[in-house]
Amino acid sequence: MRRVNTASVNEPSSVASALSLRIAAAIRDAGGWLPFERFMAMALYEPGLGYYANTSRKFGLLPQQGSDFVTAPELSPLFGRTLARQVAQALSATGTDEVWEFGAGSGALALQLIEGLAELGQPLARYRIVDLSGALRERQQSTLAAHADRVQWLDALPEHMAGVVVGNEVLDAMPVSLIARVDGRWLERGVALDGQRFAWADRPTDRRPPTEVPGTHDYLTELQPQAEAFVRTLGDRLQRGAAFFVDYGFPEAEFFHPQRSMGTLVAHRAHRRSDDVLAAPGEQDITAHVNFTGIALAAQDAGLDVIGYTSQGRFLLNAGLIDLARNADLRDNAQMQKLILEHEMGELFKVIALAPRASSAGWVPIGFAEGDRTHRL
DSSP, X not given: OEEEEEEESOOSSHHHHHHHHHHHHHHHHTTSOEEHXXXXXXXHHSTTTSTTTSSXXXXXXXXXXXXXXXXXXXXXXXXXXXXXXXXXXXXXXXXXXXXXXXXOTTXXXXXXXXXXXXXXXOOOXXXXXXXXXXXXXXXXXXXXXXXXXXXXXXXXXXXXXXXXXXXXXXXXGSOOEEEEEETTEEEEEEEEEETTEEEEEEEEOSOOOSSOOOSSSOEXXXXXXXXXXXXXXXXXXXXXXEEEEEEEEEOHHHHTOTTOTBOSOEEEETTEEESOXXXXXXXXXXXXXXXXXXXXXXXXXXTEEEEEEEEHHHHHHHTTHHHHHTTSOHHHHHHHHHHHOIIIIITTEEEEEEEEHHHHTTOOOGXXXXXXXXGGO
Protein backbone atom coordinates (compact mmCIF):
# COMPACT_ATOMS: atom_id res chain seq x y z
CA MET A 1 0.00 0.00 0.00
CA ARG A 2 1.53 3.28 -1.13
CA ARG A 3 1.07 6.31 1.18
CA VAL A 4 0.96 9.87 -0.05
CA ASN A 5 0.33 13.13 1.92
CA THR A 6 -1.54 13.48 5.21
CA ALA A 7 -4.06 15.57 7.14
CA SER A 8 -4.54 15.63 10.90
CA VAL A 9 -7.32 13.62 12.57
CA ASN A 10 -7.37 16.02 15.51
CA GLU A 11 -8.96 19.13 14.00
CA PRO A 12 -9.80 22.17 16.22
CA SER A 13 -13.54 22.25 15.48
CA SER A 14 -15.74 20.00 17.63
CA VAL A 15 -17.66 18.85 14.55
CA ALA A 16 -14.50 18.09 12.61
CA SER A 17 -12.93 16.38 15.60
CA ALA A 18 -15.93 14.14 16.28
CA LEU A 19 -16.29 13.23 12.63
CA SER A 20 -12.55 12.65 12.26
CA LEU A 21 -12.66 10.17 15.12
CA ARG A 22 -15.62 8.40 13.53
CA ILE A 23 -13.84 8.20 10.17
CA ALA A 24 -10.68 6.95 11.86
CA ALA A 25 -12.72 4.18 13.48
CA ALA A 26 -14.20 3.28 10.08
CA ILE A 27 -10.70 3.04 8.63
CA ARG A 28 -9.59 0.69 11.40
CA ASP A 29 -12.76 -1.41 11.03
CA ALA A 30 -12.07 -1.70 7.29
CA GLY A 31 -8.60 -3.12 7.91
CA GLY A 32 -6.66 0.12 7.66
CA TRP A 33 -7.81 1.42 4.26
CA LEU A 34 -11.04 3.16 3.28
CA PRO A 35 -12.06 3.86 -0.34
CA PHE A 36 -12.18 7.61 -0.90
CA GLU A 37 -15.80 7.28 -1.97
CA ARG A 38 -16.64 6.16 1.58
CA PHE A 39 -14.52 8.93 3.16
CA MET A 40 -16.31 11.55 1.05
CA ALA A 41 -19.73 10.11 1.91
CA MET A 42 -18.96 10.35 5.64
CA ALA A 43 -17.39 13.81 5.35
CA LEU A 44 -20.48 15.17 3.61
CA TYR A 45 -23.42 13.12 4.87
CA GLU A 46 -22.62 11.41 8.19
CA PRO A 47 -25.77 12.06 10.31
CA GLY A 48 -25.39 15.17 12.47
CA LEU A 49 -21.72 15.65 11.59
CA GLY A 50 -21.20 15.60 7.83
CA TYR A 51 -20.95 18.88 5.97
CA TYR A 52 -24.48 18.69 4.57
CA ALA A 53 -25.86 17.12 7.73
CA ASN A 54 -24.69 19.69 10.30
CA THR A 55 -26.08 23.15 11.02
CA SER A 56 -23.26 25.30 9.61
CA ARG A 57 -24.23 27.86 6.98
CA LYS A 58 -23.20 26.80 3.48
CA PHE A 59 -24.75 29.11 0.89
CA GLY A 60 -24.23 32.85 0.61
CA LEU A 61 -22.65 35.65 -1.37
CA LEU A 62 -19.80 36.51 1.01
CA PRO A 63 -17.57 34.71 3.53
CA GLN A 64 -18.51 37.40 6.06
CA GLN A 65 -21.96 35.82 6.09
CA GLY A 66 -20.40 32.60 7.35
CA SER A 67 -20.96 30.88 4.00
CA ASP A 68 -18.59 28.73 1.96
CA PHE A 69 -19.80 29.19 -1.60
CA VAL A 70 -22.54 30.73 -3.71
CA THR A 71 -24.83 28.94 -6.14
CA ALA A 72 -26.75 30.47 -9.03
CA PRO A 73 -30.10 30.88 -7.19
CA GLU A 74 -28.38 32.83 -4.38
CA LEU A 75 -26.46 34.86 -6.94
CA SER A 76 -29.55 36.09 -8.77
CA PRO A 77 -33.30 35.38 -8.61
CA LEU A 78 -33.24 35.66 -12.41
CA PHE A 79 -31.70 32.19 -12.54
CA GLY A 80 -34.76 30.46 -11.10
CA ARG A 81 -37.24 32.69 -12.91
CA THR A 82 -35.55 31.84 -16.23
CA LEU A 83 -35.41 28.14 -15.41
CA ALA A 84 -39.13 28.38 -14.59
CA ARG A 85 -39.80 29.13 -18.26
CA GLN A 86 -38.15 25.86 -19.24
CA VAL A 87 -39.92 23.95 -16.47
CA ALA A 88 -43.27 25.40 -17.53
CA GLN A 89 -42.74 24.25 -21.11
CA ALA A 90 -41.71 20.77 -19.92
CA LEU A 91 -44.73 20.43 -17.62
CA SER A 92 -47.06 21.38 -20.45
CA ALA A 93 -45.33 19.20 -23.06
CA THR A 94 -45.32 16.11 -20.84
CA GLY A 95 -48.78 16.59 -19.34
CA THR A 96 -47.52 16.68 -15.74
CA ASP A 97 -48.13 19.06 -12.84
CA GLU A 98 -45.42 18.29 -10.25
CA VAL A 99 -41.84 19.50 -9.84
CA TRP A 100 -39.26 17.38 -8.05
CA GLU A 101 -36.07 19.04 -6.80
CA PHE A 102 -33.06 17.11 -5.56
CA GLY A 103 -30.68 18.74 -3.10
CA ALA A 104 -32.65 21.97 -2.68
CA GLY A 105 -29.96 23.78 -0.67
CA SER A 106 -31.29 26.92 0.98
CA GLY A 107 -34.66 26.63 -0.80
CA ALA A 108 -33.90 29.68 -2.95
CA LEU A 109 -34.35 27.84 -6.27
CA ALA A 110 -37.61 26.24 -5.11
CA LEU A 111 -38.99 29.67 -4.18
CA GLN A 112 -37.96 31.16 -7.53
CA LEU A 113 -39.48 28.27 -9.46
CA ILE A 114 -42.78 28.25 -7.56
CA GLU A 115 -43.20 32.01 -7.95
CA GLY A 116 -41.95 31.97 -11.54
CA LEU A 117 -44.41 29.25 -12.55
CA ALA A 118 -47.23 31.21 -10.90
CA GLU A 119 -46.29 34.31 -12.90
CA LEU A 120 -46.41 32.23 -16.07
CA GLY A 121 -49.83 30.84 -15.17
CA GLN A 122 -48.48 27.27 -15.21
CA PRO A 123 -50.52 24.90 -12.99
CA LEU A 124 -48.43 23.27 -10.25
CA ALA A 125 -50.08 20.73 -8.01
CA ARG A 126 -47.10 19.89 -5.84
CA TYR A 127 -43.44 20.83 -5.37
CA ARG A 128 -41.56 17.86 -3.93
CA ILE A 129 -38.09 18.14 -2.43
CA VAL A 130 -35.82 15.14 -1.94
CA ASP A 131 -33.03 16.11 0.47
CA LEU A 132 -31.03 14.01 2.93
CA SER A 133 -30.11 16.97 5.15
CA GLY A 134 -32.38 17.64 8.10
CA ALA A 135 -30.58 20.92 8.83
CA LEU A 136 -31.08 22.17 5.28
CA ARG A 137 -34.69 21.01 5.34
CA GLU A 138 -35.37 23.37 8.25
CA ARG A 139 -33.90 26.27 6.27
CA GLN A 140 -35.93 25.28 3.19
CA GLN A 141 -39.13 25.16 5.26
CA SER A 142 -38.45 28.69 6.50
CA THR A 143 -37.74 29.98 2.99
CA LEU A 144 -40.85 28.31 1.57
CA ALA A 145 -43.24 29.02 4.47
CA ALA A 146 -45.60 31.03 2.23
CA HIS A 147 -46.01 27.97 -0.04
CA ALA A 148 -46.17 25.27 2.63
CA ASP A 149 -49.49 24.01 1.27
CA ARG A 150 -47.91 22.74 -1.93
CA VAL A 151 -44.37 21.74 -0.83
CA GLN A 152 -43.62 18.22 0.36
CA TRP A 153 -40.31 16.79 1.61
CA LEU A 154 -39.23 13.20 1.00
CA ASP A 155 -36.21 11.18 2.14
CA ALA A 156 -36.17 8.88 -0.89
CA LEU A 157 -37.65 8.37 -4.33
CA PRO A 158 -40.99 6.62 -4.64
CA GLU A 159 -41.32 3.61 -6.93
CA HIS A 160 -43.09 5.68 -9.59
CA MET A 161 -42.82 9.38 -10.45
CA ALA A 162 -44.31 11.79 -12.95
CA GLY A 163 -43.25 15.40 -13.28
CA VAL A 164 -40.31 17.66 -14.04
CA VAL A 165 -37.11 16.99 -12.08
CA VAL A 166 -34.56 19.72 -11.38
CA GLY A 167 -31.16 19.51 -9.73
CA ASN A 168 -28.77 22.43 -9.38
CA GLU A 169 -25.26 21.46 -8.24
CA VAL A 170 -26.42 18.10 -6.95
CA LEU A 171 -24.42 15.67 -9.12
CA ASP A 172 -21.07 17.24 -8.12
CA ALA A 173 -21.78 16.55 -4.44
CA MET A 174 -22.18 12.80 -4.91
CA PRO A 175 -19.19 10.81 -3.62
CA VAL A 176 -16.59 9.82 -6.20
CA SER A 177 -13.91 7.16 -6.45
CA LEU A 178 -10.30 8.12 -7.15
CA ILE A 179 -7.96 6.21 -9.45
CA ALA A 180 -4.36 7.14 -10.17
CA ARG A 181 -1.90 6.05 -12.80
CA VAL A 182 1.48 5.97 -11.06
CA ASP A 183 4.59 4.77 -12.86
CA GLY A 184 2.35 3.25 -15.51
CA ARG A 185 0.15 1.25 -13.08
CA TRP A 186 -3.48 2.05 -12.21
CA LEU A 187 -4.20 2.25 -8.48
CA GLU A 188 -7.26 3.15 -6.43
CA ARG A 189 -6.59 6.00 -4.04
CA GLY A 190 -8.12 5.67 -0.59
CA VAL A 191 -7.57 6.96 2.92
CA ALA A 192 -5.48 5.35 5.67
CA LEU A 193 -4.17 6.44 9.06
CA ASP A 194 -0.61 7.57 9.62
CA GLY A 195 -0.44 7.94 13.37
CA GLN A 196 -2.99 10.66 14.19
CA ARG A 197 -3.29 11.84 10.61
CA PHE A 198 -5.31 10.89 7.56
CA ALA A 199 -3.08 9.79 4.70
CA TRP A 200 -3.67 9.05 1.06
CA ALA A 201 -2.92 5.41 0.30
CA ASP A 202 -2.98 3.64 -3.05
CA ARG A 203 -3.89 0.03 -3.82
CA PRO A 204 -3.74 -1.92 -7.10
CA THR A 205 -7.06 -1.97 -8.95
CA ASP A 206 -8.71 -3.27 -12.10
CA ARG A 207 -10.73 -0.04 -12.41
CA ARG A 208 -9.93 2.21 -15.36
CA PRO A 209 -11.25 5.41 -16.91
CA PRO A 210 -13.95 4.68 -19.51
CA THR A 211 -11.64 6.03 -22.22
CA GLU A 212 -7.91 5.62 -22.64
CA VAL A 213 -5.83 8.49 -21.29
CA PRO A 214 -2.95 9.04 -23.74
CA GLY A 215 0.57 9.12 -22.36
CA THR A 216 2.47 7.41 -19.59
CA HIS A 217 2.66 10.35 -17.17
CA ASP A 218 1.22 10.09 -13.66
CA TYR A 219 -2.47 10.86 -13.75
CA LEU A 220 -5.23 11.25 -11.14
CA THR A 221 -8.93 11.27 -11.97
CA GLU A 222 -12.41 10.54 -10.61
CA LEU A 223 -14.97 7.88 -11.38
CA GLN A 224 -18.59 8.73 -10.53
CA PRO A 225 -20.49 5.50 -9.80
CA GLN A 226 -22.94 7.11 -7.37
CA ALA A 227 -24.02 9.90 -9.73
CA GLU A 228 -24.46 7.40 -12.55
CA ALA A 229 -26.39 5.02 -10.28
CA PHE A 230 -28.64 7.92 -9.22
CA VAL A 231 -29.46 8.67 -12.87
CA ARG A 232 -30.20 4.99 -13.54
CA THR A 233 -32.56 4.92 -10.56
CA LEU A 234 -34.24 8.08 -11.83
CA GLY A 235 -34.67 6.44 -15.22
CA ASP A 236 -36.29 3.45 -13.59
CA ARG A 237 -38.73 5.56 -11.52
CA LEU A 238 -39.62 8.50 -13.81
CA GLN A 239 -42.56 7.27 -15.85
CA ARG A 240 -43.48 10.58 -17.47
CA GLY A 241 -41.89 14.02 -17.51
CA ALA A 242 -38.37 15.38 -17.91
CA ALA A 243 -35.25 16.13 -15.86
CA PHE A 244 -32.88 19.11 -15.96
CA PHE A 245 -29.52 19.02 -14.17
CA VAL A 246 -27.23 22.06 -13.89
CA ASP A 247 -23.65 21.53 -12.79
CA TYR A 248 -20.02 22.23 -13.58
CA GLY A 249 -18.26 19.65 -15.69
CA PHE A 250 -17.23 18.44 -19.11
CA PRO A 251 -17.95 15.80 -21.72
CA GLU A 252 -15.74 12.70 -21.49
CA ALA A 253 -13.10 13.85 -23.98
CA GLU A 254 -12.42 16.96 -21.89
CA PHE A 255 -12.92 15.32 -18.49
CA PHE A 256 -10.22 12.71 -19.19
CA HIS A 257 -7.99 15.03 -21.19
CA PRO A 258 -4.32 14.02 -20.72
CA GLN A 259 -3.48 17.49 -19.42
CA ARG A 260 -6.11 17.22 -16.65
CA SER A 261 -3.61 15.10 -14.71
CA MET A 262 -4.59 16.20 -11.20
CA GLY A 263 -8.31 15.48 -11.56
CA THR A 264 -11.00 17.93 -10.48
CA LEU A 265 -11.53 17.08 -6.80
CA VAL A 266 -11.45 20.14 -4.51
CA ALA A 267 -12.78 21.45 -1.21
CA HIS A 268 -14.50 24.79 -0.58
CA ARG A 269 -14.52 26.77 2.65
CA ALA A 270 -15.20 30.48 3.25
CA HIS A 271 -15.35 31.03 -0.54
CA ARG A 272 -11.83 29.71 -0.94
CA ARG A 273 -10.78 26.64 -2.86
CA SER A 274 -8.45 24.06 -1.30
CA ASP A 275 -6.81 20.90 -2.61
CA ASP A 276 -6.62 19.48 0.92
CA VAL A 277 -9.86 17.50 0.84
CA LEU A 278 -8.83 15.36 3.83
CA ALA A 279 -8.70 18.33 6.19
CA ALA A 280 -11.46 19.23 8.66
CA PRO A 281 -14.11 16.71 7.54
CA GLY A 282 -17.57 18.13 8.10
CA GLU A 283 -16.30 21.70 7.97
CA GLN A 284 -15.72 22.05 4.22
CA ASP A 285 -17.49 21.05 1.05
CA ILE A 286 -15.89 18.39 -1.15
CA THR A 287 -16.79 18.34 -4.80
CA ALA A 288 -15.74 17.04 -8.21
CA HIS A 289 -16.69 18.12 -11.71
CA VAL A 290 -19.25 16.03 -13.56
CA ASN A 291 -18.44 13.72 -16.48
CA PHE A 292 -21.58 14.49 -18.48
CA THR A 293 -20.89 11.71 -20.98
CA GLY A 294 -21.08 9.20 -18.13
CA ILE A 295 -24.36 10.76 -16.99
CA ALA A 296 -25.77 10.60 -20.53
CA LEU A 297 -24.79 6.94 -20.99
CA ALA A 298 -26.24 5.97 -17.61
CA ALA A 299 -29.48 7.74 -18.57
CA GLN A 300 -29.68 5.93 -21.89
CA ASP A 301 -29.01 2.58 -20.20
CA ALA A 302 -32.03 3.30 -17.98
CA GLY A 303 -34.37 4.16 -20.85
CA LEU A 304 -34.03 7.95 -20.81
CA ASP A 305 -33.32 10.05 -23.88
CA VAL A 306 -30.87 12.94 -23.78
CA ILE A 307 -33.02 15.80 -25.10
CA GLY A 308 -30.50 18.60 -24.65
CA TYR A 309 -27.01 19.50 -23.45
CA THR A 310 -25.39 22.92 -23.56
CA SER A 311 -23.62 25.56 -21.49
CA GLN A 312 -25.50 27.33 -18.70
CA GLY A 313 -24.99 30.66 -20.46
CA ARG A 314 -26.51 29.46 -23.73
CA PHE A 315 -29.36 27.68 -21.90
CA LEU A 316 -30.36 30.79 -19.95
CA LEU A 317 -30.18 33.05 -23.00
CA ASN A 318 -32.33 30.61 -24.98
CA ALA A 319 -34.87 30.46 -22.15
CA GLY A 320 -35.32 34.25 -22.04
CA LEU A 321 -32.95 35.58 -19.38
CA ILE A 322 -32.38 38.89 -21.20
CA ASP A 323 -36.12 39.42 -21.44
CA LEU A 324 -36.48 39.07 -17.69
CA ALA A 325 -33.41 41.19 -16.98
CA ARG A 326 -34.92 44.23 -18.71
CA ASN A 327 -37.06 44.90 -15.64
CA ALA A 328 -34.35 44.08 -13.10
CA ASP A 329 -32.40 46.69 -11.15
CA LEU A 330 -28.70 47.44 -11.72
CA ARG A 331 -27.52 45.11 -8.97
CA ASP A 332 -29.53 42.16 -10.27
CA ASN A 333 -28.29 42.83 -13.79
CA ALA A 334 -24.68 42.87 -12.59
CA GLN A 335 -25.16 39.56 -10.79
CA MET A 336 -27.05 38.16 -13.79
CA GLN A 337 -24.01 38.62 -15.99
CA LYS A 338 -22.05 36.19 -13.82
CA LEU A 339 -24.56 33.50 -14.79
CA ILE A 340 -23.77 33.79 -18.50
CA LEU A 341 -20.25 35.19 -18.95
CA GLU A 342 -17.74 32.57 -20.11
CA HIS A 343 -15.13 33.45 -17.48
CA GLU A 344 -17.74 33.25 -14.70
CA MET A 345 -20.41 30.48 -14.62
CA GLY A 346 -21.62 30.66 -18.19
CA GLU A 347 -19.26 28.14 -19.80
CA LEU A 348 -18.00 25.91 -16.98
CA PHE A 349 -21.56 25.10 -15.91
CA LYS A 350 -23.60 22.88 -18.23
CA VAL A 351 -27.25 21.88 -18.42
CA ILE A 352 -28.32 18.38 -19.43
CA ALA A 353 -31.93 17.42 -20.07
CA LEU A 354 -33.30 13.87 -19.93
CA ALA A 355 -36.74 12.40 -20.54
CA PRO A 356 -38.41 8.98 -20.65
CA ARG A 357 -38.77 7.94 -24.27
CA ALA A 358 -42.55 8.22 -24.03
CA SER A 359 -42.12 11.91 -23.05
CA SER A 360 -39.28 12.99 -25.33
CA ALA A 361 -40.99 13.13 -28.71
CA GLY A 362 -42.84 16.08 -30.21
CA TRP A 363 -41.13 18.97 -28.46
CA VAL A 364 -37.76 20.72 -28.24
CA PRO A 365 -36.85 22.23 -24.86
CA ILE A 366 -36.51 25.99 -25.29
CA GLY A 367 -33.20 26.06 -23.38
CA PHE A 368 -31.53 24.10 -26.18
CA ALA A 369 -33.13 25.79 -29.20
CA GLU A 370 -29.72 27.14 -30.25
CA GLY A 371 -26.23 25.91 -29.42
CA ASP A 372 -27.16 22.37 -28.40
CA ARG A 373 -24.02 20.27 -27.77
CA THR A 374 -25.51 16.82 -27.40
CA HIS A 375 -23.31 15.65 -30.29
CA ARG A 376 -20.21 16.37 -28.17
CA LEU A 377 -21.12 13.97 -25.39
